[in-house]
Amino acid sequence: MQTHISFIIKTCFFHLRRIASIRRYLTHDACVKLVVSLIFSRLDYCNSLLAGLPASSIHGLQRVQNAAARLRLRKTKRDHITPLLRSLHWLPVNTRISYKLSTLVYKCLNDSAPEYLQSSLDLYTQPSDRPLRSAADPLRLHIPRSKLASAGQRAFPSAGPSVWNSLPLELRQSPSLDAFKSM
Known part of the structure; x- marks a missing residue:
């Protein structure tokens, strides 16, 4: 995966x-569209x-992602990134991965x-044979054991339930996909 990640990084920084x-010639909306289409499409794919x-x-x-936020908001690399990401309502990459899963x-x-x-x-x-506290959780998923410690735990049958079980019960019981995404 390292070659794939390094290719994405190289391509995104090129763009x-x-x-x-050309940033000074672009309107704010045009810059947003370019960043989303050229950068986030590669980060999210x-x-x-x-x-x-x-x-x-x-x-x-x-x-x-940090460089894209600074470019979009016309900030320097000395500016702290967390408030910038919050103002743009962008999730960090780790959280984006968990959200997608x-x-x-x-x-x-x-x-x-x-x-x-x-x-x-x-x-x-x-x-x-014995009652457990997890019996009160109806939407808990089984995490299968994997033979490979690295690739097996990253596969969807293991990674998906791990992320799902870490979510709060109220979120897992959302009535619709739109309600789930907005929580």
Whole structure:
């Protein structure tokens, strides 16, 4: 995955430099459209495959997002990035990955995802010999054991339920996809 990530970073910084060279001639709306179409389309494309990667691998993608925020708001690299991301309502890259995975799991559980993804998720079943506290959680998913510690835990059947089970119960019980996305 490192070669894929480094290619994305290289391509995004290339486009950011090109946008920065013409930034003074662009309106605010045109700059927003260029950043979203050239940068975020690359950051968001198949980013659920990056779930479970170490922070050192994701850090380069976060640098791209930070540079895009600074370009869009005409800030220098000395300006603190967290308030800029909040003002733009942009999630950090790690959170974007978790958001995409949890949305995909929500679609699987509500029969609006492809069958091959739906069949890879199982609801957690309570052991019959002893009661557990998790019995009160009806939407808990079973996390299968994987033979490979690195790639197996990053696969959708393991990563999806891990992210889903970490969400609050109220969020998992959302009545619609729009309500789920807005919470």
